[in-house]
Amino acid sequence: MKRTKIVDVLKSTDFGKDVCVKGWVRTHRSSKAVDFIALNDGSTINNVQIVVNPSQFDEEMLKQITTGACICATGILVESLGAGQSSEIQAKTLEIYGLCDNTYPMQKKGQSFEVMRKNAHLRLRTNTFGAVMRIRHNMAIAIHQYFHEHGFFYFHTPLITASDCEGAGQMFQVTTKNLYDLKKDENGSIIYDDDFFGKQTSLTVSGQLEGELGATALGAIYTFGPTFRAENSNTPRHLAEFWMIEPEVAFIDLNDLMDLEEDFIKYCVRWALENCKDDLAFLNKMIDKTLIERLEGILKDSFVRLPYTKGIEILEEAVKNGKKFEFPVSWGMDLASEHERFLVEEHFKKPVIMTDYPRDIKAFYMKQNNDSEERRTVQGTDVLFPQIGEIIGGSVREESYDKLMAEIERRQIPMKDMWWYLDTRRYGSCPHGGFGLGFERLILFVTGMQNIRDVIPFPRTPKTADF
Ligand code: 4AD
Numbered sequence: 228m229k230r231t232k233i234v235d236v237l238k239s240t241d242f243g244k245d246v247c248v249k250g251w252v253r254t255h256r257s258s259k260a261v262d263f264i265a266l267n268d269g270s271t272i273n274n275v276q277i278v279v280n281p282s283q284f285d286e287e288m289l290k291q292i293t294t295g296a297c298i299c300a301t302g303i304l305v306e307s308l309g310a311g312q313s314s315e316i317q318a319k320t321l322e323i324y325g326l327c328d329n330t331y332p333m334q335k336k337g338q339s340f341e342v343m344r345k346n347a348h349l350r351l352r353t354n355t356f357g358a359v360m361r362i363r364h365n366m367a368i369a370i371h372q373y374f375h376e377h378g379f380f381y382f383h384t385p386l387i388t389a390s391d392c393e394g395a396g397q398m399f400q401v402t403t404k405n406l407y408d409l410k411k412d413e414n415g416s417i418i419y420d421d422d423f424f425g426k427q428t429s430l431t432v433s434g435q436l437e438g439e440l441g442a443t444a445l446g447a448i449y450t451f452g453p454t455f456r457a458e459n460s461n462t463p464r465h466l467a468e469f470w471m472i473e474p475e476v477a478f479i480d481l482n483d484l485m486d487l488e489e490d491f492i493k494y495c496v497r498w499a500l501e502n503c504k505d506d507l508a509f510l511n512k513m514i515d516k517t518l519i520e521r522l523e524g525i526l527k528d529s530f531v532r533l534p535y536t537k538g539i540e541i542l543e544e545a546v547k548n549g550k551k552f553e554f555p556v557s558w559g560m561d562l563a564s565e566h567e568r569f570l571v572e573e574h575f576k577k578p579v580i581m582t583d584y585p586r587d588i589k590a591f592y593m594k595q596n597n598d599s600e601e602r603r604t605v606q607g608t609d610v611l612f613p614q615i616g617e618i619i620g621g622s623v624r625e626e627s628y629d630k631l632m633a634e635i636e637r638r639q640i641p642m643k644d645m646w647w648y649l650d651t652r653r654y655g656s657c658p659h660g661g662f663g664l665g666f667e668r669l670i671l672f673v674t675g676m677q678n679i680r681d682v683i684p685f686p687r688t689p690k691t692a693d694f
C-alpha cells in the first residue's frame with residue numbers, strides 16, 4: 228500500500244478507509260488491552276497515534292518497537308476520542324524497518340542543547356529541530372517568493388573569489404594543493420601561502436561586489452548562498468559558515484533601501500505566522516512563551532529610523548542619567564551589543580534601522596555624505612533587532628568613480644584586485660544600494676531559539692565542525 232505523509236493523514240477525514248504511514252517511533256506505551264504508538268515522519272510536528280490491539284500481534288515484535296525505531300504501519304483511519312487529536316489509526320499490520328536500542332542518544336526527553344549539538348547528526352529527529360528545520364525551509368521559500376514577486380532576479384555569485392568585500396581580512400584561503408603536500412612551519416602548522424591554479428583566492432565573505440555587477444545590468448538581483456568568515460568568534464550569534472541573502476538594486480536611495488529592508492523582513496515574519504502555525508505553536512510552548520506575540524508585534528509598528536549621531540546622543544543621555552555600560556560611549560565608536568540592546572530593547576522597544584555611520588567603522592564601498600571631513604559619515608544601514616542585535620547590514624553604494632577611488636587609496640586596498648569592480652563606476656555608473664540579511668539570524672528571531680548553532684543543521688564554528 229502506498230504511504231501517506233502524516234501531515235496529510237492528520238488532515239484527512241476519510242474515516243473508515245485504510246492508510247499506510249511510515250516513520251520513527253516517538254513513544255510506545257503498552258498495557259494489557261491496548262498499545263499506543265506515537266509516530267512521526269518529519270512532515271509535521273504532530274505525531275499520529277497508532278492504536279494496537281496486542282492480542283493480534285507477536286509479543287516479541289511489539290517489544291522491539293521502541294523510541295527511535297523506524298516502522299511501517301497500515302490500518303483504518305478513525306476519528307479519535309482522545310483530547311488534542313482528530314484522528315488515529317487502528318493498526319492492521321506493523322513492520323519494523325530499523326530497530327533502535329537504548330543507546331540511542333536522542334531517547335531521553337528534554338536533552339540539553341549542548342548534548343544535542345554533540346549529536347548534530349541525530350538531533351534533527353527531535354521535535355525542536357524538526358520544527359526549526361521546517362521553519363528554515365519555509366523562510367527560504369518566503370525569501371525567493373518575495374523577490375520573485377518584486378521583480379528581483381536570483382543571481383549566483385562565486386564562492387571562490389579573489390576579493391575581500393568587507394575588507395576585514397577574515398577569509399578562508401583556497402588551495403589546489405593536496406592536503407598532505409601543504410608546507411608546514413617548525414611547529415607543524417600549515418603555511419597557507421598557496422593558491423588556486425596560480426592565483427591567491429579565498430572563500431567569499433559576501434556576494435555583494437559581484438551582486439553590484441548584476442544589479443547594474445539587470446536592475447534588481449538577490450543572492451542567497453553560503454558565506455564564510457574566518458573570525459574566531461565564539462558567540463551565540465556567529466558562525467564561520469552562514470547563509471546570506473543579498474539584494475542589490477539600481478536607482479534606489481537610502482529611504483528606498485530602508486523601506487525594502489523593513490518590508491522584506493515583515494514579509495518573512497508574516498509568512499512564518501501564516502505557514503508555520505503548528506511549529507510556531509510548539510516553539511511558543513516549549514522554547515519561548517512570548518514568541519508568537521513578538522512576531523505579531525513586529526508587524527504592527529514601523530521600525531525606528533535612527534541616524535548614528537542621534538543614537539550616540541541617546542546613549543550619552545542615558546549615561547548621564549545613570550545607565551552603566553561596560554564600553555564608554557563616544558562619537559566614532561562601533562556600537563557594542565550592550566549599546567544596541569539598550570536602544571532596541573530598553574529605549575525604543577522595537578527594531579531600529581541605524582543609518583549614517585562614521586566612515587571609519589564601515590566598509591570602503593559605502594556612499595559618503597557631504598558632511599565634515601572630521602565627522603565624515605556614510606549611508607550605511609544596520610537593522611537592529613530585539614534579542615538578536617544586527618540582523619541586516621547594508622548601504623547605498625558610492626557611485627562616484629573619483630570618490631570610490633580616493634577611498635580605496637586611503638585604505639590602501641590593492642588596486643589590482645578591484646579593476647573589474649571599478650568598471651561599474653567607469654561605465655554608466657548609477658545610484659544603487661543593497662543589504663545582507665544573515666539567514667540564521669532571521670531564523671533565530673522567527674523560532675525564538677537562543678543559539679545560532681541550533682538553527683542550522685550542521686554548524687561550523689571555530690570549535691565545531693565535526694560532520
Ligand atoms: O554586515 P555584514 O558583514 O555585511 C555584508 O557582508 C555586506 N556586504 C552585505 C551587503 O550589503 N550586501 O553581514 C551582513 C549580515 C549581518 O547583518 C548578519 O546578519 C550576518 O550577515 N552575519 C553573520 N551571521 C552569522 N555569523 C556571522 N559570522 C555573521 N557575520 C555577518
Ligand code: MG
Pocket residue numbers: 609617619620
Ligand atoms: Mg555588519
